Amino acid sequence: MSPVNLRDPTGCSDASNSPNPVVDPNLSPVLIVVEGAHDVDFLRLLTARLHLEDPAIPYLGLLEQIGRVIFVPFGGGRVVSWSNRFAALKCHEFHVYDREIEPETAIRKEVVVLINRRPNCRALLLKKHSLENYLHSAAIFDAGGGRIQVSTDTRMSTDVARNGFLCRPHDREC
Numbered sequence: 615m616s617p618v619n620l621r622d623p624t625g626c627s628d629a630s631n632s633p634n635p636v637v638d639p640n641l642s643p644v645l646i647v648v649e650g651a652h653d654v655d656f657l658r659l660l661t662a663r664l665h666l667e668d669p670a671i672p673y674l675g676l677l678e679q680i681g682r683v684i685f686v687p688f689g690g691g692r693v694v695s696w697s698n699r700f701a702a703l704k705c706h707e708f709h710v711y712d713r714e715i716e717p718e719t720a721i722r723k724e725v726v727v728l729i730n731r732r733p734n735c736r737a738l739l740l741k742k743h744s745l746e747n748y749l750h751s752a753a754i755f756d757a758g759g760g761r762i763q764v765s766t767d768t769r770m771s772t773d774v775a776r777n778g779f780l781c782r783p784h785d786r787e788c
Contacts, residue, residue: 645700646674647686647709654685694721697728709737 648654658675665673677683688696693711700707709729711722722739729737755761 641682642703642705643682643684644677644706644708645684645686645703647688647696647700647707649690649710649712650687653710654687657685693725697725698732701732705734707732707735707737709735711737711739713740713742 646657648657658678661672661674664671674683674685678685686700696709707729709726711726713719714722719739726737726739729735
């Protein structure tokens with residue numbers, strides 16, 4: 615497996631400026647293991663926006679389109695079974711796990727340690743409940759999600775859905 619070039623983690627020549635970047639066929643893709651499809655969408659959209667502000671930040675949607683990144687939404691459940699599921703592929707792996715209530719969080723901490731022992735693999739357990747908990751409440755409001763007090767343990771999808779059901783579409787003060 616070829617190492618990741620930190621100056622060009624995409625394996626592309628000038629990927630940010632070309633609609634059809636040239637991909638190095640000797641590079642294997644990076645597997646990004648997340649809990650669900652919403653996490654994939656969140657990371658695509660977030661990196662698209664960040665890439666506009668700073669082209670040095672990789673846009674994961676482009677990397678996915680050119681085969682440098684493969685998102686693997688595992689659907690929650692037993693993270694232990696994902697700790698070495700792709701080991702035989704010898705790909706780089708990056709796992710992102712939501713923080714849950716105990717005892718699940720303790721299990722996830724152990725899985726993160728196991729993954730981080732494997733070469734070319736990194737895992738992290740979020741300090742907050744989910745990726746969406748890192749959003750600012752003003753950004754959620756501006757996107758039409760209503761007024762939500764974001765905290766470490768806020769159940770974002772539940773609160774945004776509740777706002778959608780309880781508020782009228784034109785009432786931005788919910």
